[in-house]
Amino acid sequence: MAADRAAVVGLALFAALVAIAVVGPLLTADPLARDLDHGLTARGAPLGPSAGALLGTDPLGRDVWARLVAGAGTSLSIAAGATTLALVLGLAVGVVAGYRGGWVDGVLMRTVDLTLAFPALLLAILVAAVLRETSLATSRAPVVLVLALVSWGLIARMIRAKAMSVARSPHVLAARALGASPRRIVMRHVLPQLVGVITIAAVATFAQVLLNESALSFLGLGPPPPAPTWGRMLYEGRAYYRSAPHLVIAPGLAIVVAVAAVHLIAQGLRSSVEEPR
Amino acid sequence: MMRVWMVVAVLAFACDPPDRGPRWRAAGNASPQPGGTLHLATKDTVKTLDPSIAYDEHSFLPVHAMFDTLVDYAPGSTELVPRLAERWEASSDGRTLRFWLRPGLVYADGTPIVAHDIITSLERALTTADSPFGPMLVELEGAQAVLDGKAAHLAGALAPSERELVLHLVRPNAAFLHVLAMPFTTPQRAEHVRAAGEDLRRRPLASGPYQLAAWDEGQALVLVRNPHHADPARGRIERIELREQLSRETQFLMFERGELDAVERPSHPDLLWVTSQPAWAPYVKTQPGLNVYGARMNVRVRPFDDRRVRQALNYGLDKDHTVKLLAGTAVPAHGMLPPGVAGRDDALAAYPYDPDKARALLAEAGYPRGLDLDFVTIADEEAEKLAAAMHGDFAAIGVRLHVSVVSFSTWVSVVGKPDGPPLSFASWIADAPDPASFYDLRFHSRAISGDSSTNDSFYANPALDGVLDAARGEPDPAARAALYRRAERILYDDAPWIWNYHQAMVDVIQPYVRDYAPHPVWGRDYTGAWLDLDAHGERVSW
Numbered sequence: 001m002a003a004d005r006a007a008v009v010g011l012a013l014f015a016a017l018v019a020i021a022v023v024g025p026l027l028t029a030d031p032l033a034r035d036l037d038h039g040l041t042a043r044g045a046p047l048g049p050s051a052g053a054l055l056g057t058d059p060l061g062r063d064v065w066a067r068l069v070a071g072a073g074t075s076l077s078i079a080a081g082a083t084t085l086a087l088v089l090g091l092a093v094g095v096v097a098g099y100r101g102g103w104v105d106g107v108l109m110r111t112v113d114l115t116l117a118f119p120a121l122l123l124a125i126l127v128a129a130v131l132r133e134t135s136l137a138t139s140r141a142p143v144v145l146v147l148a149l150v151s152w153g154l155i156a157r158m159i160r161a162k163a164m165s166v167a168r169s170p171h172v173l174a175a176r177a178l179g180a181s182p183r184r185i186v187m188r189h190v191l192p193q194l195v196g197v198i199t200i201a202a203v204a205t206f207a208q209v210l211l212n213e214s215a216l217s218f219l220g221l222g223p224p225p226p227a228p229t230w231g232r233m234l235y236e237g238r239a240y241y242r243s244a245p246h247l248v249i250a251p252g253l254a255i256v257v258a259v260a261a262v263h264l265i266a267q268g269l270r271s272s273v274e275e276p277r
Numbered sequence: 278m279m280r281v282w283m284v285v286a287v288l289a290f291a292c293d294p295p296d297r298g299p300r301w302r303a304a305g306n307a308s309p310q311p312g313g314t315l316h317l318a319t320k321d322t323v324k325t326l327d328p329s330i331a332y333d334e335h336s337f338l339p340v341h342a343m344f345d346t347l348v349d350y351a352p353g354s355t356e357l358v359p360r361l362a363e364r365w366e367a368s369s370d371g372r373t374l375r376f377w378l379r380p381g382l383v384y385a386d387g388t389p390i391v392a393h394d395i396i397t398s399l400e401r402a403l404t405t406a407d408s409p410f411g412p413m414l415v416e417l418e419g420a421q422a423v424l425d426g427k428a429a430h431l432a433g434a435l436a437p438s439e440r441e442l443v444l445h446l447v448r449p450n451a452a453f454l455h456v457l458a459m460p461f462t463t464p465q466r467a468e469h470v471r472a473a474g475e476d477l478r479r480r481p482l483a484s485g486p487y488q489l490a491a492w493d494e495g496q497a498l499v500l501v502r503n504p505h506h507a508d509p510a511r512g513r514i515e516r517i518e519l520r521e522q523l524s525r526e527t528q529f530l531m532f533e534r535g536e537l538d539a540v541e542r543p544s545h546p547d548l549l550w551v552t553s554q555p556a557w558a559p560y561v562k563t564q565p566g567l568n569v570y571g572a573r574m575n576v577r578v579r580p581f582d583d584r585r586v587r588q589a590l591n592y593g594l595d596k597d598h599t600v601k602l603l604a605g606t607a608v609p610a611h612g613m614l615p616p617g618v619a620g621r622d623d624a625l626a627a628y629p630y631d632p633d634k635a636r637a638l639l640a641e642a643g644y645p646r647g648l649d650l651d652f653v654t655i656a657d658e659e660a661e662k663l664a665a666a667m668h669g670d671f672a673a674i675g676v677r678l679h680v681s682v683v684s685f686s687t688w689v690s691v692v693g694k695p696d697g698p699p700l701s702f703a704s705w706i707a708d709a710p711d712p713a714s715f716y717d718l719r720f721h722s723r724a725i726s727g728d729s730s731t732n733d734s735f736y737a738n739p740a741l742d743g744v745l746d747a748a749r750g751e752p753d754p755a756a757r758a759a760l761y762r763r764a765e766r767i768l769y770d771d772a773p774w775i776w777n778y779h780q781a782m783v784d785v786i787q788p789y790v791r792d793y794a795p796h797p798v799w800g801r802d803y804t805g806a807w808l809d810l811d812a813h814g815e816r817v818s819w
Contacts, residue, residue: 044601
């Protein structure tokens with residue numbers, strides 16, 4: 001029951017975030033507009049929260065609230081894209097490995113082990129650096145790709161485990177005995193059994209991707225500036241932790257809230273799948 | 278529940294930091310006290326302690342503390358005062374300078390300092406491959422021949438006795454005394470130079486208030502008082518420890534913890550914080566440096582051949598934005614000379630921000646609909662920020678600025694070419710607090726050459742040339758300053774640069790560091806400072 005309540009809270013928070021990301025940009029100031037005349041003190045310090053700028057301004061006089069809202073859109077859409085990509089890859093690998101077993105399973109799972117054994121952040125830095133030289137560099141594509149690449153392995157492993165047990169279940173054995181093709185068995189009998197684990201994997205991955213995206217942006221490997229992302233805002237504001245603490249508190253809290261919301265949802269889902277009533 | 282309260286307590290503590298004023302105070306001694314250890318740091322390494330080669334700001338700190346010169350600058354000013362020389366005389370034609378050394382001068386090893394040791398230094402500057410100083414001596418008779426390898430000894434420098442030095446100049450030059458204040462002209466004993474050989478960069482023979490005690494290269498350098506130094510007003514602090522390669526952020530944190538006694542140039546966030554704390558205000562020390570920043574234009578290339586365009590761009594740049602972006606460390610510039618340099622007309626103000634006037638001038642010049650300009654700047658956080666600000670300011674006067682960023686070395690190699698970028702970032706850091714050091718290489722028509730003009734505005738004006746030539750030879754300081762004020766006015770009106778700002782040096786010191794301010798020429802000069810500690814040599818807490 002507690003898990004359900006948590007999931008409801010998580011869903012509400014997440015819905016609010018999505019709403020802010022979608023509707024917010026229409027209501028806030030331009031997140032890229034510098035205002036050296038009114039957005040800074042006479043000495044050039046960022047302004048604290050005020051009626052004009054809800055969360056104050058950054059060192060270039062830009063509106064922090066507007067940037068936070070724009071960053072929500074950036075972060076959520078990147079996380080959604082990367083999660084989808086990781087899910088497609090992880091699902092394909094997981095189902096094939098789990099259903100076929102044998103050497104196919106061996107090869108695929110060792111590949112997964114490899115990607116999981118490699119430090120995720122290091123891999124991300126490597127891929128981002130490689131893509132930096134290409135024409136993709138100015139888009140969000142490198143970030144999405146990197147985040148998907150470091151995330152699909154866990155999904156594949158989760159799905160493979162479930163697919164393996166499903167493949168040995170009586171109704172799949174029965175379908176096989178009746179001469180159904182592997183394709184039909186997977187589509188009709190295996191996949192529907194995997195919906196629960198896929199959902200959990202998707203939500204858990206989404207949370208992890210959100211965090212990883214912030215880390216990448218903090219390291220300067222996220223979407224290129226001046227695009228506002230929470231990780232980059234945190235990075236740019238970190239030196240102002242004393243003179244303008246809102247520059248770190250605002251994006252930091254945003255990351256915490258978003259990741260917590262998704263985790264709460266994942267927790268609720270897990271308990272509802274694992275403890276059938 | 279317990280956990281919740283712990284979180285609340287941590288948050289409350291984080292949101293309400295304790296008072297962060299200085300943790301120590303001055304003990305309150307009425308007169309300067311000798312002794313104590315001063316802890317400093319640099320963000321880079323000290324490259325060399327060879328005075329003939331050291332030319333970077335990090336090496337200058339120990340070099341200036343160890344090497345005295347014939348003349349020096351008074352504390353906190355650009356006024357020349359005698360140092361090793363007790364007096365000097367210029368001949369009536371201004372071409373011969375005669376110096377008398379103080380009696381009883383000795384090096385840190387107790388051996389006497391003689392006039393010929395200064396000639397050794399001048400010749401080393403001219404013959405040492407790594408020395409950047411040789412070209413500064415070409416006003417000395419015979420220097421060019423030594424520089425070109427045609428002569429072994431400097432014909433224009435003579436030491437008639439152990440305490441007498443005579444220098445013959447090619448032409449009268451009132452600015453030459455400033456060259457003799459630079460550390461590379463410090464006396465160097467020829468035997469020591471020979472004996473040290475390759476090791477000279479870490480085996481300095483000090484003539485100043487401090488000498489080298491230890492140097493773990495890249496880590497820390499330690500200076501101690503030179504016991505043979507005669508002037509009691511310099512070198513009061515017993516020991517100076519200089520930690521190397523500490524980032525500005527790290528330095529500031531160490532400074533707050535009391536591990537450093539002073540920091541230079543805090544990062545903007547730290548600076549904004551410390552200047553917002555009234556308790557720290559008396560210990561933030563600011564001094565404009567010998568520099569000027571802005572943008573240069575090639576005045577021979579359209580549209581910059583039209584003075585109205587150049588003036589319009591000066592009116593179109595909002596210097597308030599610069600001051601803000603540089604966290605208050607910038608002083609708006611109206612010309613080349615920073616405050617404190619003789620010949621600067623302090624009554625003249627920077628071009629005011631006046632977009633209407635700028636648009637009117639552009640329209641008059643034939644650009645009623647504005648124009649597109651390419652602007653080349655260097656890959657540097659501050660320069661790029663300022664270029665973005667300029668982009669915004671110029672948009673308001675109809676000038677569409679297209680900014681491109683190049684490396685510092687590319688920028689250096691292209692700006693002096695006649696067909697290089699007509700509009701680019703410009704900076705000038707002078708060697709001496711003398712107007713000649715700001716003008717002659719930048720705006721005299723002689724400084725225009727085919728491929729790498731230091732006069733990269735390609736500005737040639739016989740009227741200005743005449744004023745600069747007259748000023749260089751003018752022995753009377755007041756008359757000379759008046760001439761340079763005329764030069765400044767000519768350049769102000771002709772506007773071959775978009776003048777933006779002079780960058781100030783900012784140091785923050787602990788309250789017990791007394792009689793210190795960044796020196797306009799030397800920057801961090803602690804030779805006159807002292808530590809106000811209690812009777813046991815300890816710091817006193819608030």
